[in-house]
Amino acid sequence: MSARIFAYIAHKGGVADDSALELMAAAKKIDPAAAATAVVTGWGAELDAVCEGLRASYAEVWKIASESLAYPNAELIRKALVKVIPAGSIVLVPHNHFGIDLGPGLSVKLNAAYVSDVMGVDGVEGPYLKVVRQEFGGVVSTHVRCDVSSGAVINVRPGAFKPIDGAPASGTVVDKSGDAGALSAGRRYLETVVAETGDVDITKEPVLVSVGRGIQEQDNLTIAQELAEALGAVVSCSRPVVDAKWLPKSRQVGSSGQTVKPKIYLACGISGSFQHLAGLKGSPFIVAVNKNPKAPIFQVADVGIVADLLEFLPELTNKVREAKDAHASR
Amino acid sequence: MEILVCARRVPDTSENEIQLNGAGNDIERDDLVYSINEADNYAVEEALQIVAKSGGTVTVATVGTDEDEEILRREMAMGANQGALLCDEAFSGSDGKGIATILKGLVQKGKFDLILTGVQAEDGGAQVGGMLAAMLDYPFASLVNSIEVLGEKKLKVGREIEGGNKEMNEIDLPCVLSIQTGINEPRYVGMRGIRQAQSLEIPTYGAAELGIDSGSVGEAAAKVKRDDYFVPALGKGAEILQGSNEEIADKLIELMKAKGGLQ
Numbered sequence: 001m002s003a004r005i006f007a008y009i010a011h012k013g014g015v016a017d018d019s020a021l022e023l024m025a026a027a028k029k030i031d032p033a034a035a036a037t038a039v040v041t042g043w044g045a046e047l048d049a050v051c052e053g054l055r056a057s058y059a060e061v062w063k064i065a066s067e068s069l070a071y072p073n074a075e076l077i078r079k080a081l082v083k084v085i086p087a088g089s090i091v092l093v094p095h096n097h098f099g100i101d102l103g104p105g106l107s108v109k110l111n112a113a114y115v116s117d118v119m120g121v122d123g124v125e126g127p128y129l130k131v132v133r134q135e136f137g138g139v140v141s142t143h144v145r146c147d148v149s150s151g152a153v154i155n156v157r158p159g160a161f162k163p164i165d166g167a168p169a170s171g172t173v174v175d176k177s178g179d180a181g182a183l184s185a186g187r188r189y190l191e192t193v194v195a196e197t198g199d200v201d202i203t204k205e206p207v208l209v210s211v212g213r214g215i216q217e218q219d220n221l222t223i224a225q226e227l228a229e230a231l232g233a234v235v236s237c238s239r240p241v242v243d244a245k246w247l248p249k250s251r252q253v254g255s256s257g258q259t260v261k262p263k264i265y266l267a268c269g270i271s272g273s274f275q276h277l278a279g280l281k282g283s284p285f286i287v288a289v290n291k292n293p294k295a296p297i298f299q300v301a302d303v304g305i306v307a308d309l310l311e312f313l314p315e316l317t318n319k320v321r322e323a324k325d326a327h328a329s330r
Numbered sequence: 331m332e333i334l335v336c337a338r339r340v341p342d343t344s345e346n347e348i349q350l351n352g353a354g355n356d357i358e359r360d361d362l363v364y365s366i367n368e369a370d371n372y373a374v375e376e377a378l379q380i381v382a383k384s385g386g387t388v389t390v391a392t393v394g395t396d397e398d399e400e401i402l403r404r405e406m407a408m409g410a411n412q413g414a415l416l417c418d419e420a421f422s423g424s425d426g427k428g429i430a431t432i433l434k435g436l437v438q439k440g441k442f443d444l445i446l447t448g449v450q451a452e453d454g455g456a457q458v459g460g461m462l463a464a465m466l467d468y469p470f471a472s473l474v475n476s477i478e479v480l481g482e483k484k485l486k487v488g489r490e491i492e493g494g495n496k497e498m499n500e501i502d503l504p505c506v507l508s509i510q511t512g513i514n515e516p517r518y519v520g521m522r523g524i525r526q527a528q529s530l531e532i533p534t535y536g537a538a539e540l541g542i543d544s545g546s547v548g549e550a551a552a553k554v555k556r557d558d559y560f561v562p563a564l565g566k567g568a569e570i571l572q573g574s575n576e577e578i579a580d581k582l583i584e585l586m587k588a589k590g591g592l593q
Contacts, residue, residue: 104460186469304568
């Protein structure tokens with residue numbers, strides 16, 4: 001394969017995002033012989049620090065500096081990249097809130113193919129890049145074929161590729177700022193509103209009873225609350241419960257919610273999408289309760305219980321209370 | 331404000347367990363219950379709320395076949411003023427870019443100030459809105475979880491970013507926004523409303539009416555194709571506890587005690 005591969009590097013506070021080395025790993029899977037080029041946009045000392053850091057793993061780092069790129073506005077960045085990236089290239093972008101903004105439009109302007117949320121690369125076959133995606137919250141996977149003969153933008157799932165440290169080190173930084181020119185956008189960043197902290201801080205709790213769509217109704221939350229009380233735990237949840245306004249956002253575990261690191265995590269009626277699992281850190285002991293034996297949560301849980309949580313949780317609550325009473329009376 | 335909402339009919343995962351078919355190359359599609367994609371329904375609700383405050387109309391469009399018309403009727407029962415079914419043999423097998431190309435044809439026929447899509451379908455790629463915006467040279471914002479109208483020409487939109495934080499932006503109209511679930515509480519649609527919507531006229535547009543070159547859409551133009559579905563070999567997987575609920579609860583308590591979760 002002859003296409004040049006670029007990795008768009010997100011960064012914050014002068015430090016490259018974890019995805020920087022994951023994208024390098026994805027590039028190696030696409031073409032083991034290719035040396036991917038890092039492309040970084042931003043401004044000032046922070047941008048220079050990121051470029052300097054990337055030299056350790058990327059042989060070539062393309063820097064696009066502009067005061068208008070100080071905050072990562074996808075529309076401005078797209079315009080800059082379109083001017084700088086050669087036709088026919090493969091551009092790798094992390095599939096997060098920024099990549100979802102950037103990737104699809106970038107592919108249109110580069111007249112390239114687009115595949116989102118790629119979690120595996122099977123290789124290249126003729127003009128096709130063969131990749132793996134998931135659908136339906138990870139219940140099924142798909143093999144996808146993408147014609148890359150006129151280039152491609154591939155959004156790569158964070159955490160899906162094991163980061164590799166490039167051997168070369170002491171790469172070169174190439175300043176492409178002049179090629180990008182003046183930039184303006186129809187969307188302007190105003191401010192970031194930091195999440196409100198709720199009545200309890202789920203990020204500090206050692207035991208979480210977490211509920212998902214399987215709780216079915218708001219009234220059923222009592223079942224989870226009773227179990228949490230018996231265990232001395234608190235109730236957290238997955239996205240659908242917050243969408244339904246049954247629990248506040250501060251109780252949500254996941255990439256768009258809180259990152260938690262409990263010792264024990266009881267996932268009740270939670271299917272286990274990667275966005276949810278991204279919020280679980282520190283290798284907790286995961287107990288999954290789900291009616292559907294094929295729910296993806298069973299792949300990552302330590303212990304699984306195939307049952308209706310509305311029946312199982314009250315039983316467990318009773319047993320926990322009994323166990324505590326026995327302990328107290330000893 | 332004239333608002334277009336692009337919607338899709340998808341397998342309803344709250345009504346079906348998605349699984350592989352016997353041949354192991356597709357999901358089992360017999361007896362699947364379909365409904366409007368969840369995020370698209372939030373987008374329609376948001377459009378209705380904007381129009382209730384600022385005036386205008388809401389049009390709901392989908393690319394599909396006669397079968398997909400039911401979601402347009404459902405959203406019209408919810409309050410959308412018009413539906414549009416974008417249907418043509420030439421559209422069959424389109425990838426994300428093909429779908430965006432078809433929708434662009436509809437946008438260019440009308441005078442829409444605001445175009446909404448759901449952020450993602452469960453079998454989709456969170457891509458059509460961003461592509462459509464780029465094709466139209468309209469500004470775009472994804473993962474939108476709040477919208478405030480600022481006069482005739484601008485909106486203030488919030489985007490969901492990491493850690494439950496919210497990125498606030500000002501965006502010029504016309505623009506395309508992809509709507510995140512949870513932005514509002516979609517209104518309930520009763521059976522009566524859906525029955526009443528059955529008699530409404532829904533116009534159908536083909537490639538010719540939309541001014542689309544048939545070669546730019548459909549399977550032949552699709553650069554991205556799904557070869558098959560599969561279920562990956564499990565990793566270690568969970569130890570599944572067997573027995574009655576009572577027995578399982580006993581075992582689980584022992585395990586949790588060992589892990590220090592129960593004193």
